[in-house]
Amino acid sequence: MFDKILIANRGEIACRVLRTARRLGVRTVAVYSDADAGAQHVAQADEAYRIGPAPARQSYLDADAILEAARRSGARAVHPGYGFLSENAAFAEACAAAGLVFIGPPAAAIRAMGSKSAAKRLMGEAGVPLVPGYHGEDQAPDRLAREAARIGWPVLVKASAGGGGKGMRAVSDAAAFQDALAGAKREALASFGDDRVLLERYLTRPRHVEIQVFADGHGHAVHLFERDCSIQRRHQKVLEEAPAPGLGPALREAMGRAALAAARAVGYVGAGTVEFLLDADGRFYFMEMNTRLQVEHPVTELVTGQDLVEWQLRVAAGEPLPLGQDELALNGHAIEARVYAEDPSREFLPSIGRLTHLRRPPEGPHVRVDTGVREGDEVTIHYDPMIAKLVVWDSDRAGAVRRLRAALAEYQVVGVTTNLSFLGAIAAHPAYAAAELDTGFIERHRAGLLGDAAPATDTVLALACLDVLLRRASAAAEAARASHDPHSPWHRTDGWRLNLDDHHAVTFVDGGRHVRVVAHYRPQGLLLELPGGEVEVRGERSGEDDLVADVGGARIRATVVRSGDELVVMTHGRGHRLALHDPDQAAERDVAGGSLTAPMPGKVIAVLVEPGSAVKKGAPLLILEAMKMEHTVTSPRDGRVAEVHFAAGALVSEGAQLLALEPEPESAA
Structure with missing residues (x-):
């Protein structure tokens, strides 16, 4: 085993590798850009080295800077994580030339699978089933248009290099083809430095099922069963689970054999994933091979009981695989949800900002959270906006779905817009519970999963008003204690008025509407005038942001996070953003000016x-x-x-x- 390794990555994967390395007694070296100087992976590593400014091309994609950090630190091996240089054959070769072990497959295997077109040809020769398509070198637009017509509409245009849904367009007819081709090529060039594409028949309702494979340098290879990654948006995975629902033993065995054939065809060593499209008729087709550890590897770990990062380190150190195929077995069901800083209502645009409030569900045997951020960290434009991977396990799928719903309801993030409510809507959808999965799930159920932003309920308004008044009372009490006249009536916040009803009026901005809530003080609490009528409310703050309230006879625990005039009220796994209206400071933005x-x-x-x-x-x-x-x-x-x-x-x-x-x-x- 190595005595010291360098992790050439950031975020949750860097923290994931750090945890395993620490457990094995291996010292760790982190690298960081200027944007990540205070990041969690930097704080957790034994050593850390700056490798450049914030943009990835000048830091995490700068192979020379990473190799120099390895030289200075005395690391013996480099773990690339996933993304960045993890599937870069030239970087793997540069590590070898510098006397470092690249914790990944041989450069030749990366190169063979790095071009989707070349990989398809190689897989066809190895007898792995392929989707009808075009994988040729002639990239002339007219040739591609003719090939698309030959394949038959709809056609999928895919970047030949890379993955993650980048450089990918589904085209329904010839009229839209050239614009889609131009967009795919432009995005592929920006993401991978290579604008070549391939074409495939677009299967209308396929499932995305992938097989985790592992091989060592002694000629042994195994698969660790499959994952279903069909819940996707914009060709990027959102929820993954293992094992794939409804996959019988015969089909599982056939897909496992095909995945191992793919790995052996390129002399694979280390962790890899062979991805297939599974059609409704039970036929499966090779899609691509990712020559690295996948984002969704935790679900495989939970159902097999194996630490795949430890397997990576042991295989890279020259050890044989820890287990043979007959020693591997499935246990229970696991689901992973990718928690992103993004706005589902705005076509999943990333959301940039500081994580002003971050509370994760408690971890234990049934819940795991892999993350690389802490409260106070920033989500920036420079990197993927993933906040965490929430992973749940139970003895069967129904139990895992229940665990997922509960854990999502406990996850709280304020400061950026997230997809937590969207994930909760998927987990609660009857079609998801029934395992009616395919890559079109989100688009098909889009209206029910997204919908229009609902106005704040009376309960949300009541909790917000209660929180505002309790904070005011607390501030007034503190001011009274510090004053020379703590008993002055001017310190009172109970709405006292000479010869008038004791009340306060609080106005909230909820989307485009102003909502006025009048709070009448009563001996037993508050009587609130809400849009839906009068409600009795009482409660107390149980922490900096936590609230325990009785709203109309219902006891509710909520979290209300305040930042300036903005409040986020979180209850029952949902968050609602409101703003306090101050007429002296309000300024209307003219959005109709063109x-x-x-x-x-x-x-x-x-x-x-x-x-x-x-x-x-x-x-x-x-x-x-x-x-x-x-x-x-x-x-x-x-x-x-x-x-x-x-x-x-x-x-x-x-x-x-x-x-x-x-x-x-x-x-x-």
């Missing part, structure tokens, strides 16, 4: 119009790139472009005015 603003921080990669251009509602105006994903800004109405404020290549902040539109001038009579 400006279009950046929905998130990013880089302008294409401006599709110029001043004077006439545009129709829905017409693409500008393309932003953020976190390696493209976001097209479209026209909200018919009009004419008055101004364009940024050129291609410019960096913009969230809310920056990108363009200005004016009404189309009326033609002369």
Whole structure:
């Protein structure tokens, strides 16, 4: 075993490797960019070295800087995690040239599977089933269009290098093909430095089932069964589980054999994942092989009882696989939910900001949280916006689904918009409980999973009002204690008025509406005038942000996080954002003036119009790139472009005015 390893990554995977290494008595070296100087993985490592500024290309993708950190630290091996350089054959070769062990497969295997087109040809030769498609070298747009027509619509355009849903477009007909091809190529070049694509028949309701494989340097190879990763948005996984529901022993064995054949075809060593599309008729097709540990590996660990990072370290150190195929068995069911800083209601745009409040569900035999962030950390534009992986286990799938719902209800994040409510809606959906899974699940049930933002309920308003008044009372009591006249009536916050009813009025801004709540003080508590009628409320704060209340006879535990004039009320696994209305400071924003603003921080990669251009509602105006994903800004109405404020290549902040539109001038009579 190694005495010291360097983790060439960040976030939760760096923390995950650190935990296993510490348990094995291996010293650890972290690397960090300027954005991560105070990150959790840096604090937990035995040593840490700066490798560059915040942008990934100047830090975590800088192989020379990472190798220099390894040299300075005396590390003997490099664990690449996943993402960044984990599937970079040149980096694996550079590690070997520097006398370092690359904790991953041989460079030749990475290179063989790094091109999806070449991998498909290789898998076909190895007898692994393939989806009908085109994997050729001729990338001329006309040739690709002809091949798409030959395959038959719908067709999937996929970046030949890389994965994660980047550089991928589903095309339903010939008319949309060239625009989709251009977008896929542009995104692939930005993400992987390679704009080559392949084409595949788009299966309409497939499941995404992958097999975890492991091989050592002594000729042994095993699979650790399968994972179902069908719940996806924008071709990126959201929920994963093991084992795959409804997969019988014969199909499991057949897919395992095919996965091992794929691994042996490239002389694989280490951890890898062979991904398949499983059609409704039970036929499966090779999709790609990820030559690294996967984000979703914890579900395999929980159902097999194995630490896959430990397996990686032992195999890289030259040891044989810890277990043979006959010694591996499935136990129970595990589900992983990816908790992201993103806004599902805005096409899953990443949400940038500081984690002002972060509370995870308690961990134990049934719940595991893999994370690389702490309260107070920032989610930045530079890296993937994942906050954590929430993983649950139970003896069967029904129990695991119940555990997932409960754990999601306990997870609290304030400071950024998250997908927690969206994950909760999936976990509570009858179709998910019935394991009716395929890659179109989210789109098919989109209305029920997303829906419009509901207004604050009377219960939420009551809790918010109670919290505001309790905080005011606490502040007044503190001021009274510090004053020269603690008994002055001016310190009272109970709504006292000479010869009048004791009351306070609190106005909240809830989305686009103002809601006035009047609180009448009564001996037993408060009588609140709410939109739905009068309700008696009483309660107390049980911590900095926790509230225990009786609302109309129902006892409720809630968390109310206050930041300035904003409140987030969290109860029953849901959070609702409100703002206190101060008429002396309120300023209405004119959103009808014709400006279009950046929905998130990013880089302008294409401006599709110029001043004077006439545009129709829905017409693409500008393309932003953020976190390696493209976001097209479209026209909200018919009009004419008055101004364009940024050129291609410019960096913009969230809310920056990108363009200005004016009404189309009326033609002369």
